[in-house]
Amino acid sequence: MIWLTWRQFRAQAIVVAGALAVIAVALAVTGAHLAHLYDSSGVAACQARGDCGTVASTFMNEVKANLTDKSLYQASAVLLSVVPVLIGVFWGAPLITREIEAGTFRLAWNQSVTRTRWLAVKLGLIGLAAMATAGLLSLMIGWWASPVDHALALPQGRNGLGDINRFTPLLFGARGITPIGYAAFAFALGVTLGVFIRRTVPAMAATLAVFTAALVTMAFWVRPHLITPLRAVSPFSAAGLNQMTTGSAPGSPMTVTDSVHVPAGAWVLANQTITPAGHVFSGPAPQVCFTGTTQACTAYVGRLHLRQLVTYQPASRYWAFQGYETAIFLALALALAGACFWWVRRRRLA
Amino acid sequence: MTAVLESRGLGKRYRQRQALADCTLSVPAGHVVGLVGPNGAGKTTLLNLATGLLAPTTGTIEILGGVPAASPAQLARVGFVAQDAPTYAGLSVADHLRLGAHMNPGWDAAVARGRIDRLGLDYAQRAGKLSGGQRAQLALTLAIAKRPELLILDEPIASLDPLARREFLQSLMEFTAGGGVSVIMSSHLMADLERVCDYLIVLVASRVRLAGEVEDLLATHHLLTGPRRDPASWPAGWQIISVSHTDRQTTLLVRTASPIDDPAWAVEEVGLEDLALAYMSHAPDPAPGSAPALEVQR
Numbered sequence: 001m002i003w004l005t006w007r008q009f010r011a012q013a014i015v016v017a018g019a020l021a022v023i024a025v026a027l028a029v030t031g032a033h034l035a036h037l038y039d040s041s042g043v044a045a046c047q048a049r050g051d052c053g054t055v056a057s058t059f060m061n062e063v064k065a066n067l068t069d070k071s072l073y074q075a076s077a078v079l080l081s082v083v084p085v086l087i088g089v090f091w092g093a094p095l096i097t098r099e100i101e102a103g104t105f106r107l108a109w110n111q112s113v114t115r116t117r118w119l120a121v122k123l124g125l126i127g128l129a130a131m132a133t134a135g136l137l138s139l140m141i142g143w144w145a146s147p148v149d150h151a152l153a154l155p156q157g158r159n160g161l162g163d164i165n166r167f168t169p170l171l172f173g174a175r176g177i178t179p180i181g182y183a184a185f186a187f188a189l190g191v192t193l194g195v196f197i198r199r200t201v202p203a204m205a206a207t208l209a210v211f212t213a214a215l216v217t218m219a220f221w222v223r224p225h226l227i228t229p230l231r232a233v234s235p236f237s238a239a240g241l242n243q244m245t246t247g248s249a250p251g252s253p254m255t256v257t258d259s260v261h262v263p264a265g266a267w268v269l270a271n272q273t274i275t276p277a278g279h280v281f282s283g284p285a286p287q288v289c290f291t292g293t294t295q296a297c298t299a300y301v302g303r304l305h306l307r308q309l310v311t312y313q314p315a316s317r318y319w320a321f322q323g324y325e326t327a328i329f330l331a332l333a334l335a336l337a338g339a340c341f342w343w344v345r346r347r348r349l350a
Numbered sequence: 351m352t353a354v355l356e357s358r359g360l361g362k363r364y365r366q367r368q369a370l371a372d373c374t375l376s377v378p379a380g381h382v383v384g385l386v387g388p389n390g391a392g393k394t395t396l397l398n399l400a401t402g403l404l405a406p407t408t409g410t411i412e413i414l415g416g417v418p419a420a421s422p423a424q425l426a427r428v429g430f431v432a433q434d435a436p437t438y439a440g441l442s443v444a445d446h447l448r449l450g451a452h453m454n455p456g457w458d459a460a461v462a463r464g465r466i467d468r469l470g471l472d473y474a475q476r477a478g479k480l481s482g483g484q485r486a487q488l489a490l491t492l493a494i495a496k497r498p499e500l501l502i503l504d505e506p507i508a509s510l511d512p513l514a515r516r517e518f519l520q521s522l523m524e525f526t527a528g529g530g531v532s533v534i535m536s537s538h539l540m541a542d543l544e545r546v547c548d549y550l551i552v553l554v555a556s557r558v559r560l561a562g563e564v565e566d567l568l569a570t571h572h573l574l575t576g577p578r579r580d581p582a583s584w585p586a587g588w589q590i591i592s593v594s595h596t597d598r599q600t601t602l603l604v605r606t607a608s609p610i611d612d613p614a615w616a617v618e619e620v621g622l623e624d625l626a627l628a629y630m631s632h633a634p635d636p637a638p639g640s641a642p643a644l645e646v647q648r
Contacts, residue, residue, distance in 0.1 A: 003452040007445060008438070103436035107489065109419070110401055111453035112426035112496065346405070 031144040038147035080174035084182035092190015093203040134183035153265040167267030169219040181329030188336035238302030246285040254283035265315030352415040359409035369395040384547030385536040391553040393536040429493030433504040435486040439478030454496040462495035483514025503535035540623040574615040
């Protein structure tokens with residue numbers, strides 16, 4: 001059974017291994033340059049010297065100026081995000097539908113190998129290949145991008161690549177061990193949908209849709225609550241006011257936002273301005289903010305005794321989040337595999 | 351000796367349709383069994399139940415005394431060529447033999463290679479590029495080389511041209527010539543079955559209409575022609591399979607164990623094809639000896 005699984009998977013395995021080798025070479029070549037840039041920038045030792053702001057900024061500007069580095073950083077994150085879904089669509093969905101459509105399962109199921117074993121070997125070997133592919137890719141890209149990721153985690157390091165840190169959904173799913181969980185889940189999802197839909201192309205489309213929906217649900221509605229977030233309350237500093245919106249006339253709703261004051265690298269879930277009574281501040285906008293100077297308006301806000309409430313996940317929880325998320329998707333993959341075994345025992349095929 | 355196929359009250363229901371109902375059979379070992387019936391009668395359903403590809407809705411089925419496909423050992427005892435002889439289009443002939451060798455502990459490589467050589471198949475050829483007859487032969491090779499005690503074939507020859515059909519049946523007869531093996535094959539080509547089968551099962555409208563050794567069936571069925579008479583005067587032991595009348599004459603296909611001694615009847619032996627066709631084209635009798643539900647005016 002192992003032989004047949006390998007024989008059927010061989011061509012795809014060779015293509016993927018070749019692609020991984022090409023990517024490895026490309027990353028090794030450009031990664032050496034990036035690592036050199038990082039070493040000479042002095043970011044690594046900046047905390048001891050206390051000049052992280054300057055050197056991280058300089059380093060990020062250099063990365064930004066180098067078209068190869070900048071585009072590779074973004075492309076590698078995109079690549080790692082699409083690899084799991086590609087695995088689900090091209091390895092998972094056709095794995096059994098192909099056999100159903102061609103009727104070859106009837107040949108395979110009448111050799112001296114039970115169909116449970118047939119399924120176990122298929123799911124096990126190709127599932128492991130899927131996880132290995134995603135894991136290797138994550139390892140290579142993580143190594144390549146580590147200088148940039150490290151600089152990004154510093155307070156002033158964001159300069160140049162926008163307001164992102166490693167909790168940003170796209171980046172979170174493209175680093176560490178989460179790609180392994182995604183790949184296992186996408187593969188099992190593809191196989192399961194294939195088994196129940198029984199036709200390859202609709203199963204591929206369904207895999208794409210369900211996987212994307214699962215990832216979006218996880219990133220925006222589940223992941224923030226996996227661990228109870230921390231809350232930081234600090235006095236509202238009118239001097240640090242970085243955003244103010246008002247309606248068109250005095251008395252209309254008004255919002256003010258202070259710069260966030262949480263440890264570097266934290267994942268900020270919400271930044272609210274609250275009144276002394278504990279409600280979210282919503283105005284009303286005073287006359288002075290329409291007719292007076294900016295200073296007068298700011299001074300008015302300063303007299304309101306507002307406080308800033310930041311809800312966040314500290315950077316130290318990064319690997320806990322990685323672990324939880326990977327475990328959740330691996331558990332989902334196992335549950336889906338269980339559904340496949342249930343189906344194969346029920347013999348609903350012929 | 352254990353029956354190769356033993357079923358009791360076997361039935362399979364799909365959502366809307368009863369594909370097989372109340373099928374009770376006991377097929378002794380050592381036969382080449384022909385399974386015939388009109389399209390949709392349940393032949394494929396019965397064979398899929400026998401190979402374990404389907405699970406019964408009601409009743410039980412045992413193959414060689416075991417539950418179909420329950421274990422590797424049970425699977426090893428049964429060879430199966432499914433309808434349209436599925437093979438892996440992307441794998442070569444040699445790959446298929448490797449597949450068989452890897453997946454069957456009892457694999458007989460010499461038999462497999464011998465068959466492929468005799469058939470003149472190219473080992474490097476992909477199965478997808480083989481002709482229908484060659485593909486059927488490849489599938490049969492896989493099923494034979496695992497050295498099964500029972501070979502099940504679902505419409506193996508329906509799509510083949512006459513020459514390929516003859517070669518296929520020859521291969522089949524070589525397989526059975528060794529003895530100790532049984533074959534169950536479905537077909538709607540009676541003429542071909544007549545040449546190889548010594549046991550016949552007729553399925554009509556999802557039910558078993560007839561099952562028995564060909565020799566016995568031919569000995570107990572008679573085609574009678576005689577003057578038209580009141581059916582009440584026919585002997586009680588007669589099972590009337592089909593009846594047709596002209597103004598003065600009656601033609602009957604009768605099943606009876608006792609000899610026909612009434613000189614008023616002209617007795618003819620009946621061929622297997624006519625026998626099966628008579629069962630297939632007439633609705634079942636409510637009870638033996640009573641008048642058939644359908645009479646044909648000629």
